[in-house]
Amino acid sequence: MSHQPTVVRVRTATLEIACEVSGPERGTPVILLHGFPDDPRTWDRVAAHLSRAGYRTIAPYLRGYGPTRFLDEHTLRSGQQAALGHDLLALMDGLGIQRAVLAGYDWGGRAACVVSALWPHRARALVSIGGYNVLNVAANAKPAPPVQEHRLWYQWYFATERGRAGLAANRREFCKLLWRLWSPNWRFDDATYERTAASFDNPDFVDVVIHSYRHRFGWAPGDPSLEALEERLAARPRIGVPTVVLHGGSDGVAPADSSAGHARFFSGPYVRRVIPEAGHFLAWEAPDAIVEAVRELVPEPN
Helix, strand or coil, rough: CCCCCCEEEEECCCCCEEEEEEEECCCCCCEECCCCCHHHHHHHHHHHHHHCCCCEEEEEECCCHCCCCCCCCCCCCCCHHHHHHHHHHHHHHCCCCEEEEEHHHHHHHHHHHHHHHHHHHEEEEEEEEEECCCCCCCCHCCCHHHHHHCCHHHHHHHHHHHHHHHHHHHHHHHHHHHHHHHHHCCCCCHHHHHHHHHHHHHHHHHHHHHHHHHHHCCCCCCCHHHHHHHHHHCCCCCCCCCCEEEEEEECCCCCCCHHHHHHHHEEEEEEEECCCCCCCHHHHHHHHHHHHHHHHHCCCCC
């Protein structure tokens, strides 16, 4: 890793969030949000490029990953979208960041979209990998076309207690399989995978993952303190901040055509690009496309 991040821990009302920070203190903050199953290693080359260019990068470990910890054993290990968005907002508050460029995919993209939609004054710009990621949980109960239901097999598995037990017992093999299925052209080696897979040993990883995939279909109750936020998100509010959407042309779980009509969810400056050959883990596979998007949205790093 060519850059040397500093690990910073931020205490919020519910979490101690660990994040890796690089670049000059006065640089424009760019928050890099990983997805499932991944961790901040996915952003190493993006952070290195941006920090050398003068941006300040912050790559948190999401709830349930790596060294991030819940403060109270009784707190629901929620993986719902409102929790992810609330965590991002609390992280920004804890770091004293009023506005930042938000970049993310999968779970991290959902957090970035939530904050951009509901608190646009906190988002200077958005790089959303995979498109608009805010869910209407009730509407999500409608079945998708069979070919997409097949791609989401792991979500139906997680809906069962066998799935919970399987993830707990086989988390490394399971997540490695998802990497291969979702980014079929990416030839990662075992060492690369293992550096990230260590984050899946977090004691809350299984509970947060299972809750995330059950809640989004209405199969698990959410955190009562976040109910009002979920109601606002159910309207799928439009995003007005300047946005670049990136989508891997070979994404094995969310094909590129799934974001083709997402312009309707954005009311501000909006560009969408498909990255040929890249899969779901676009930050690993095409970091230059993300760096280019950030620099296009905010050309001056200070």
